[in-house]
Amino acid sequence: MKSRWEQPCLECGETITNPLCEECLSEQFRQWLFSFKPKLAVSINSFKPHYYSEDKGLCIRCGSPISYCNFCVLSSFRDVVEDNAPELLERFRDSFGSLDIEKQVSLH
Ligand SMILES: [Zn+2]
Numbered sequence: 001m002k003s004r005w006e007q008p009c010l011e012c013g014e015t016i017t018n019p020l021c022e023e024c025l026s027e028q029f030r031q032w033l034f035s036f037k038p039k040l041a042v043s044i045n046s047f048k049p050h051y052y053s054e055d056k057g058l059c060i061r062c063g064s065p066i067s068y069c070n071f072c073v074l075s076s077f078r079d080v081v082e083d084n085a086p087e088l089l090e091r092f093r094d095s096f097g098s099l100d101i102e103k104q105v106s107l108h
């Protein structure tokens, strides 16, 4: 049986190592964005998984299956910030850089 963290991300195919699902990450991001851009925050759609499978890793927070890696989820958030509020990119990196996005994505 596969380890619960060995499933690939639906977007990039990399092994998912993050313990939080895309929904919980979205929630964190929305809350963060809300303090700066409330209108933009409420317009962000949830990150809906393409499918569910029982052998997926489960989110340590809500127990939902995880379908995307941190990198892909955070990249999509970064695009939102970049397109709609580029002045917040620095703050975005400060707040979400701990999730390892910095190594893989250049914010400048
Ligand atoms: Zn990915």
Ligand SMILES: [Zn+2]
Binding pocket: 020, 021, 022, 023, 024, 025, 059, 060, 061, 062, 063, 064
């Ligand atoms: Zn979750």
